[in-house]
Amino acid sequence: MPPFPANSDDPIVLDDSVDMDLEPAPPAAVDSSSTQPWVEKYRPKSVTSVKHQNATSTSLQSAIQTNQLPHLLFYGPPGTGKTSMALALTHQLYPSSLYKGRVLEMNASDERGLSTVRNKIKTFANLTVTTPTPTDLSTHPCPPYKIIILDEADTLTKDAQSALRRVIEAHSRVTRFCLICNYVTRIITPLASRCSKFRFTPLPESAIFEKLNEIIDGEALKVDEGVIPLISKLSGGDLRSAVTTLQSASQLNGKHVTKDIVLQTSGDIPESDLQPFVSSLKSSNYDSMQQSVTDLIADGWSGQLILKGLSEMVMDSEMKDLGKAEVAVKVGEADRRLIEGGEEWLVVMDVGGCVMGGFRSEN
C-alpha cells in the first residue's frame, strides 16, 4: 500500500514541477522553435554530448549502462552544463511516457521550505515505481527508481537541507537525488557526504567554439571574423552567457553578427566612454574627474562596472607596484561598500582620488 496521506498534495503543483515539456502550448499559428531561447533549443540531448565535462559524462554513461546510479551532487560555476547534464541523464534513462512519474524537477522558482521537503518531496520519494512496458524497456534502460532533481540547491534553507538527510537515506531503494548548486560549501556536510560529487569546470575556448559553431550552422547565421573568440572571451567560460550573447546580437541585426554589436550587447563599458575619466586621473585634474564620474553614472553605468574598468586600467598602467597595491585595497573596500548599498558617486569618487594620488606620486 502506498503511504499516501489523504490530504497531502494538490496535483496542480506536482504536475507543474514535474516536466518542462508540460508548459502550455503556444497558439498553433506560431512555430515555437522560433521564439525558444537557443539555450533551451540547443540543450544537449545525451550525457556524452555535454561539452568538456568528460570525467563526469563517462562515469554517468557507465552508470546508465549498468543501472547503478548513486545520489549525485553537481557543482560548479554558472553555464558549465550542470542542469543540462541532469536533464540529459533523465531523458536517457526514461522514455517520455514514463518521465512524468519518474522525475521531479524542482528549482528556486518553487517554494522549497521545510514544509515542501516534508510533504511534496517526501511523498514523491515514497511512491513505488510503476513497471515499464516492454516497448519502453526496449528503447530505454528504465531502472527501477525515480530521480528527484533539486536545481539551485544552494538556495535551500539549512532546515530544509537537514530535513532531506533522512529522506535521502530512507527512500534510496526507490529514489535517487540529484542536487545541483553553484557553491558546494552552502550544502551542509551531512548532505554532501551522502552523494557522489562531480565538479564542473569552466569551459575552455575550444569547447565554446565548438558549440557556437554548431548553433551558427543550425541557425544559418552570418558571423564576422573574430566574433566567436570575442564572445568566448566575454563569457569567461560560461557557455549559457555565450549562447545568449550570440542570440541577442543576432536579433539586433537580422542574422548578421558583427563585433560592434556583440560589444554593445555584452553590457561592459566601452573604452571610449571610460577615456575622459582615465585621462582626468592621469592629469590629476580633480574637477574634470568629478565631472566625468557624474557623467558616467548619468549614462547608466553602475559603480561596480566603473570600478572593474578602472582597476583593469590601473593594473595595466605604468603605476608603481606599491601604488597598484593601494588601489587594489581601495577597490576592494569600495566594492564592499557598494554591495552594502553605498552611494555610488561618493564611492567612485573616493577610489578616483586614491588612483589620482597613485599617478601623482609617479611624477
Added chain:
Amino acid sequence: MALWVDKHRPKALQNLDYHNEISERLEAMSNTASLPHLFFFGPSGAGKKTRIQALLKELFGATALKTRLDSRTFETPTKRKIEINMITSSVHIELNPSDAGNYDRYIVQNVIKEIAQNHPLIQNKQVPFKVLIINEVDKLSKQAQAGLRRTMEKYTSVCRIILVGCNQSKVIDPLKSRCLGIRVAAPSIDAIASVLISTGKKESVNVPNELAVQIARMSGRNLRRAILMLESAHTQNPQLDSTVKAPRCDWEEYIVKLAAEVTGEQSPQKLLQAREMLYELLINCIPSSVIMKSLTIELLKNCDDSLKVEVVKWAAFYEGRMNGGKEIFHLEAFVAKFMALYKEYLTNLFG
C-alpha cells in the same frame, strides 16, 4: 489637470526625442515577433518607462494604454497576508514585487509564476505572448531573483518579461544572461534643453534658450525633474523671459546654506547648529545619502585638490557606515571631520 510630464509623454516609438538608436532597435524587434526578454537599466528620469510604454503600443496597439489598477492578496506559508498592487491592461501586467520587502520571493514564486503560466487573454496571431513588467528589479532580494530564473526560461512561449532597474550590478548574472540588456542613458544637457523648449511650445509658453539650458544643468540630467522645474517656474512667473531664474528646491538651498555655515566657522557651537540643520533636513524626509552627496558637492567647491580627496574619502566612509544605523550620528560625524580637516588646512595655509 495633468502635469506637463504626463501630458507630453511621448506615446509612440517614433515620437521619442533622443536615443534614436534604441528606438530603432525596439521597433525592429517589435516587428519580428521574436522579442527576447528585456532588461532596461539607467538612471531615473532617463525615459525607461516611456520607452517601454511606447514599445507596448507598438506591439499591441492602443489596448496597451488602457490600464487599470488591480490589487491581489495572497498568503505566505507563514500565514501572513500580503497585498500587492499591479497595473494591468488586457495585454500586459506591471508590478513592483520589491514593495513586499522580505516577502518578495513569495510574489515571484506565486503571483509571477501563475501569471506567466496562463495564456494571454487575447489570442493574437502576430504577438502570441503577453508582457510582464517587473519594476525595481535591482531592489529584489537574491532569493527572489533566483526564483525568476527558471520561470523566465520555462514560459517563454506565452510570456515575455521586461525587467526595469537603475543599477545593473544588483541583478544576478543568471538573470542578466537571460535578457537582452538595454541601457537607457540619461539625456544630454542639449537634449533636455530642446525637449524643454518643445514642451513649452506645446503649452504655448516661450522658453528662452538660456533658461532651458540652466534648468537642464540643474536637473542633473534628469528629464522628469527638468520638466517639473520648468512647470513650477512657469506657475511662479507666467511670462518666462531670460531674467527668470530656474527655481531650486528648498532643501537644496538649505544644504547650500549649511555648507556655507560649516566652512564659515569651525567650532563646537557651529557643530550644534549644523546638527539642528541636519535634523531639519531629515525630518523633511530627505534621504540621508542624498544629503551626504549634495553636502559633499557643496563643500568641495571651497577646497583645493588635496583636501578634496580627503573630504570625499571621509564622505564615502561615513556614508558607508550610515546604512542601517542611526543616520544623524554619521552625518554629524562627517561634518565634524570636515571641520577638523578644514581647520587644519587653513592653519597650514596661513601659519
